[in-house]
Amino acid sequence: MKKQISAYLAEHKDEAVAWLSKTIKERSEQGLEKGVQKLVADRLEMIGLEVTTYEPGGEEFINHPYFCAGRTDFTGSPNVIGVWKGTGGGRSIVLNGHVDVVPAGDLKDWDDDPFSGAVRDGRVYGRGATDMKGGNLSSLLAIQALKKTGCKLKGDVVFHSVIEEESGGAGTLSAILKGFTADAAIIPEPTNMKIFPVQQGSMWFKITVKGKSAHGGTRYEGVSAIEKSMVAVNALLQLEKKRNDRITDPLYRNVPIPVPINIGKITGGNWPSSVPDIVVIEGRIGVAPNESLEMVREELEAAMNELDDDWLKIHKPAVEWFGAQWLPGAIKTDHDLTKVIMKRFEEVTSSAPVIEASPWGTDGGLLTNAGSTPAVVFGPGVTGLAHYHNEYIEIAKIMEAAEIIALTILDWCGVDEIEGD
C-alpha cells in the first residue's frame, strides 16, 4: 500500500504541479474565490468524492459568537466540501485548507506577476503558493492517491476548501455549522513541515488615547496625546510580560514570547506645531491555548483602565476590538493523531519531527473549539514567505507532505481489508 501510494504520487507530480500553477493564476483574494473553488470542486469530482458547493449564510452562522468577518454576504464566495464516505467502523478525519489569499501588496516588490504561478527550480511561485494552495494540494494528492490506488477506508475523509481564513475563519465556521466535522483534523498551513499541536490565537485591538489640543508654542496649555500614548504602550509591554510569565507549556520552551502583544500601528496629531489631542494605536494580542478571547479582552481593558497617570485616570483610553480574530487551538502532544503524524513523518523523511506551538492562529482553533474536531497543523511551505512578495513553495515538500498525510489517513481512518482487493 505504502509503495503504491509513493509510486502514484511520483507519477502524478507533474500534472499536480501544473494544476497548482493554475490555481495560483486563478487569483482568490477575498471576494474572488469562485474561480479557484470551481477548480477544487472539479478536482474533487475527478478524484471521486461527493462534492457540495455552497455560499455560507444563515442566521445561526452570522450570529454565532465566533463569527468574525468583514462582511455578512458571501454571495460569489462559496465553500467547497468533498466527502469520501468510509466503509464504517473507522475514525473520520477533516482535511481543512483555505483558498483565500491576502492581497499582493506593492507590485514593485515582486520579481514576477504575483499571480504568475511560475514553475522553476523546483518551486511554484505566486501569491497563495505557500499560504496555502500548496498545502491544499498535499491534502488533495493524499486523498487522490488513496482513492485511485483502490484503498477502502473505514472512516470518512472530509475535505474543506474554505473561504475567509485570512479574516477570521467564517468559512470554516460555516463548514462546522453545516455538520462537516470529524474525529480529528489536519490543516496543512505552512509550518515548514513542523507539527503544531498547539496554535496561538489572536485578536486585534484599537486603543484611542486622548489629550488636549493647543498651539505648539504654548504646548504647556495642552496635553500631548503622543506623550500619553507612551504610557499606554509601556503598560501594554508590562501586560505582555505578565501574561507570558505565567505560560509553562514546554512546547513554548524555545519561544521568547509565547503570546506577544504587538503594537503594529500608531497614528496621532495632524500638524507639527499643534499639540496632538488624539493618538490611535492598533495591535494584535496573542491568545494562549488555555485562554478564552473574553478573558484576554478583559485583561487588556483592565490594564488600560488602571494606567498610572493622573490625566489618563480621568481620561481613560478607549479600547475597541476590530478586524480579525483567531481562536487558539490545542490538542495533546500524545493525542493519537499527533502520534500517527509523527510516526509517518519519521518513516517518510527518515528524520525526527519537530513539535512546536504555532506563533499564529489558524482555523484549527475553530475546528477544535467550535467543531469538536481536534486539529493538528502540519504542512509544506515557510511562514516567512506567506503574506510577502515573491511567495513560493517547494514542490518536493508538497509531495513529501502529501505522502505523510496519505499514510496518516490510512492509520487514522483504518483500512477495510476485505473490500480492499
Next chain:
Amino acid sequence: MKKQISAYLAEHKDEAVAWLSKTIKERSEQGLEKGVQKLVADRLEMIGLEVTTYEPGGEEFINHPYFCAGRTDFTGSPNVIGVWKGTGGGRSIVLNGHVDVVPAGDLKDWDDDPFSGAVRDGRVYGRGATDMKGGNLSSLLAIQALKKTGCKLKGDVVFHSVIEEESGGAGTLSAILKGFTADAAIIPEPTNMKIFPVQQGSMWFKITVKGKSAHGGTRYEGVSAIEKSMVAVNALLQLEKKRNDRITDPLYRNVPIPVPINIGKITGGNWPSSVPDIVVIEGRIGVAPNESLEMVREELEAAMNELDDDWLKIHKPAVEWFGAQWLPGAIKTDHDLTKVIMKRFEEVTSSAPVIEASPWGTDGGLLTNAGSTPAVVFGPGVTGLAHYHNEYIEIAKIMEAAEIIALTILDWCGVDEIEGD
C-alpha cells in the same frame, strides 16, 4: 493732534469695519492673495501713499538663506507696499502685516461661512479676522488718521501688506530685499494688546525612526519602530528641558516652557499584526531670541545621534527640516520704540501695558535680523482664535490699537510743526 486723531477714528469706524468685512469675504489663502491685495492697494491710494504692487521673485530672493516657502513662483500673489515720505530728519517706521490666511479647516466646525465677514455684537467674524486682517486695519487707520488730519511727519512711514507669513515669511523677506526697511517696525499680530519685544522663532522637523519588520506573532524577530520612537520622544523631552533651563530672560519669567519642543504628529506601521519598521515624528522646535536656526538644528540632530539605545546607536534616526520656519526676533525692552508704545498704551487705555515674549514666530524675526529693522509685535485680537474655527476680532480693540499706533508713529517719526499748519 491727539484729540483730532481720536475724533477722526471714531468718525471713520463704520466705514472701516465694512471694509474689513469686505477683506475677509475676499478669501486669501496661499495663492489667492490677489483680490485682497487689490483692496489694500486701493485703500493706500485713497489715503494718499505711494503704492507699489509687485510679485516677489528674483535670484537673490529665492536663494536667500532665510528664504522659506512651499513655492518659488509667486505669480498672482503680489506684495503691496505703501510709502508716505516724511519731510526729513525723523525716524522711519515700517508697519508690517500679512494678508495670507490659513485654510478654514473643517467647515462643520464653523457656525457661519468661514469667509462671511459677518459683523455682530461688536465683532467681525471670519478666517483672518484676528490673524491678521483686523490688525492690518489698525495700522491702515493709524496712517489714514494721521494723513487725513493733515499731520506732516518727519520720518517715513512704510506699510507692508505681505504674502506668505504663514509659511515662513517670504513676502516680508522680499520687501526687505526691495529696500522697504526702516528704523523700526510694528507688527499688529494678535497679541491681545500685549507688547512683545521678543518673539520666539521656530522650525519644523521630521524624525524617521527605523525598526525591523516581522510578523506580530513572532515580534521578537523584529524591532518595533514604535518602541524605538519612544526613546526618541523621551530624548526630545530631555532636550527641551536642557534648552529651557538655560533661558534667563526675565520676559519669560511667567512662561512654563519658553521655547517648547512640540511633537505634533506621529505615524508608524501599517498593519496591527506586523512589527512596525518605520515611525515618522513631526514637530516644531522653538528658537530662543539669542539663537541661530543653525545652532538649534545642530543641537537637535546631535541629540538624535546620541540616543542611549543599542539599536538606535547603529540605526540612527534621520532628521529633516521641512515646511515653515520663523526667525526669532528681539528688541530691547528699553528700546525707544518699546518705550513709546508703552507710554501711548497707558495714555489711550488708562492701564499698564503687559510686556511679554511671544510664544510664536512672526515676520518680526526677519525684519530685525535680515532687514535691520527692529520690530515690536503689538496688536488687537487673541492668539487662541487664530487658526481656529469661528475666528473673530473685537472692533473696539481694532480702534484702540489704531489710536495707540497712530500716536506711537507721531512720537517715533516726529512731527514737522512748521509744515503742520
